[in-house]
Amino acid sequence: MRVKIFGRYFGIHKVWLLITVTAFIILSKLGYWQLQRAEEKAIQLSQLEQLQQQGALNWQQLAVLTKAQADGVMFAGDGRWLRPYVWLLDNQIVDGKVGYDVIIPVQNTEKSRPLLVNLGWVAAGNSRAELPELAIPEHLQLHGLIRSEVGGFRLGANTEAAGWPQRIQQPELEQMAAQLPASSYPFLLYQQGASPFLPHYQAVVMPPEKHHGYAFQWFMLAIAVVAVALAAARRSGRENEQE
Template identity: 35%
Template sequence: MYIGRAIPAVAFLVLLALLLSLGEWQLRRAAEKAPLFDQFLSGQDLPALTTPVENQWLEENRYRTLELRGRYDSSRQLLLDNMIHQGQAGYHVLTPFQLLRGERWLLVNRGWVRADPDRRVLPQIAVSEAVREIRGRIDTLPRPGLKLATAAPNEADSWPQVVLFPSIDELELRLGVPLFNYQLWLASEYPDGFVREWEPRTMAPEQHLGYAIQWFGLAGVLVAMAVVLGVTSVRRRGN
């Protein structure tokens, strides 16, 4: 008899603890994401940089605007696979950019293009190699969360090449040139780009707060149900 009564109480406590822990976890995630989004918003208000950011200063200058002169290498471009836009699968187009000064090259992300259902058919992404000025915002290369697919195989000497969450070291081997350890999101007002709706590639703090409210709300509903059931049980025993 006692064990039968204890089981619902134990189940209630376990479920309540789980819901509260999920809510607290979402609050922690919101607190972790807030500085990143603050940095993203403040980056657009700071003056544009006119010299490349050295690799060791990347984190402090993430999302800063950068203006540079140089030329694209249209013959050796990269298609970053598994990039989703409005529910559609596609690629981010990474084009090597040779600066007029300095040895290291910069990877310019010219935006998102839709993937063909036949993954062997690659998008047309040719671009003029004339000297130009570009402007964009600094960001790290995407890192994998859950890999839902694999990149299509490439011929070793065929371009563009499809890559799946590569490291800078891997890209330097492919391209045969030294690279800065970040990409540049090409500004939407500049030509020769594709779909460009740049924002941090992670859930916003507000979304985490929304989920936290949901978990805490469910915990509140659970407590209310337990109280109602408890009161009802007491009344029945009293009768």
């Protein structure tokens, strides 16, 4: 099929036209999706900033919060490790090195409700059969960010063996709480203060600026697809003119 546009002929093949339109729509949707993600991240960062400006909560204030209300708040308080419970969150990479995040339950008093705390990263050993040696203090000064949604996708069983420390694939809070003698809070504290390990948690891994960059790339690809298709159609049109 040949079409004349602005005095020039373009040879258009129906199949290639369908492919071009489909590719343009898909790439454009990916660009808009990245813009939406950027807006969501900007809102999330703004909400976290507002919550953190309110100051850190203590144990008494934490006790009255629901799971949704606690998400994103700062917390500070003294606590003691509820022995012997330790979970090692597998496949955590920091500075190119593989290791574990150390998660423990911490109580304000002996009979208080435990709070699950991610103390940070520790390097893995030379063999997966060897778990790292952990020097966890009895008493801790907690200061960090609370998050309610911390799980993720996994394949297979979450735990690999019984006993402590226990290696896990995802921090599934309900499952972890069921292993404790007292039900823990339904959220996780990411320690940002002093810790025997390396705190590395980032509330927003990919900032809005990166999403804007990806959106620009998708839109440029969409334009490039159309440009290539037009160039090919124009070339086909010239060949038909010569015939």
